[in-house]
Structures are given as structure tokens and as C-alpha cells.
Amino acid sequence: MNLSSYLPLTETTWYILIALTEPGHGYYIMQKVETLSRGTVRIAAGTMYGAIEHLLKQKFIKSIKSEDKRRKVYQITELGTEVLKLEAERLRHLVQVAENHAL
């Protein structure tokens, strides 16, 4: 399967996947993403629900067993981790090119 077809990831997707390297529910993801992005990325409720659904469909994240009956808990899958690694490599290359041009 050619994972590079999923690249580039949107900033939102990138942050959500990184946040889910540790299991968490929807609101936790929002808080983690806000921290990671230094307050620049604030995902609203409806957008978050849709993003989670989309990532589940793409099998980048999965729903795991949670003690909380009212909240579903998610975690990144192996496939999701692969995609993150590819994207990180792509971003590193971009940064390298920038540095090579004194930016």
C-alpha cells in the first residue's frame, strides 16, 4: 500500500495523530493539540467529531476499550504511526531545504 498518497497531512490531522500516540478521548485530543500547537490550533467540537470519524475510516486510529461508559477512547494504529513517520520525514526535508537557504 502506497502510504505517500496520504501526504501531505493537514496540520489538524498531524496534531491529532501525534496526540493519539497516547490513548485519549475527544476533548483530551483538543487540549493536547492546543498545547502542542502553542494555542494556534483549536479544534472545535463538531470539527473534532468529524475528524475522528474520518481517521477511524482511514484506519489511522482505532477505538479502544474504555472504562468511561460515556466517552469513547482512541489510539493511533500501526498504519497511523507509519503515516506519521513518513510525514515527519517529509517535514524534516522541508526544514532542511529552508536551512540550506538561510531561512
Next chain:
Amino acid sequence: MIRHKLFFTNITKEENWINRTIAQGYRLEQVIPGRYKFQKLTDVSNLPLVRIDYRTFSSQEQFTDYLTLYEDYGWRHIAGNRSEGIQYFEKTRADCQEEIFSDSISKASRYRRIFNLQIALFAVNLSLLVIMFCTGLFHLPSFSNWKELYYTPGLWQMNGGQFLLAFLFETPFAIGRAFGGLASLLFFIIVVCFGFFGCKAFYHYWKEKKL
């Protein structure tokens, strides 16, 4: 206070109308399609804000998860059930965001979901309609003998006001006859409505996607 208003597919218009009413010192208490129940507020310093989502759920568990997510964010669910789809939320905390969507694509997706449902209903019922048509249920007349649908004796010999009255009176029945009965006529109208509202929803989706 109870207000009656019908919004066909335009969610933004509905949200704006509700919030304008709230600005007059009310709170949205309950909604049944077409009927909005507002509660007069004694303290108008912290007016609530209402936002609307459209989403259906196949299980109660999923619906609870969705509602809890919104609750965590600071949105209280006012009205809406898991099969009908229109969900009304009220902002409860001062620090919670003013919008339930942070980008235009997810905001437009509400309309996409409405469209998906309407078009599925349209397609399924249209095939039923086609089957009905093929079994000869409809007596659709050709252009030349449409007058045969009117059974009133001596209708075409009448003049002026009398003719107009009799003609207009019988027209619904004539249309009903063309469709093989009032029930199938109603069904035909419903199918057209699905198609129409589906297209309207898609139009809103397409427009909001671009914003």
C-alpha cells in the same frame, strides 16, 4: 413564549434567527420541528448562544459519546434525537468557543449529511415510483386527451365564473386521478420533495465549502 417558524434546509438562517430572538432576552428551551419554545430570562447579562449540527447515529452509545464530547467542550444539548438528526446546542461556559466548527469544510459537512440522506430517500422512493408507473398505476394522459380526467358532466359546456369554479374545484381530483389515487399522488409529491430538498442541501454544502 412559543414561536412557529419553518426553515427548509438553511441551518445558518435558523441559527441566526434563534440567536436574534435570544438577544431579546430569551433562552431556547425546547424544539419540535417548526415549533420553538423560548423562556424569558430574568438575568440578561449572560445571554446563551445556540449552534446547530446535523448528524444521525446508528446506536445510542455513539449518540451518548457525541453528546458527551460536546458537553466536555461546554455545549449543552437542548433538543434533537439520534435518528432525526438536527441537534441544538447551547453554550454554557464563558471560555468555550463560539463555534462548533473551526473550519469551513467541516461546517459545510452538515449540509452534505443532509444531502446524503435526502438523496438516498429520493433514489429508493423514485425506484418505487418507477415500479408503480410500470404496473400501470398511473393514468397519465397525453397532451391531447387531458380533459378526460375531468368527470364533471357538462364541464366544458359551462361559461365564465361557473366554469372557472367547477374547473378549479375538480383540478386536484383530476391530478389525483392521473396518479391513480390521492395516496400515490402524495407519494409522488413526497419523492419530489426529497429530490428538491436534497438539491437545496447540496447547494448550501457547495456554497459553504468555498467560504
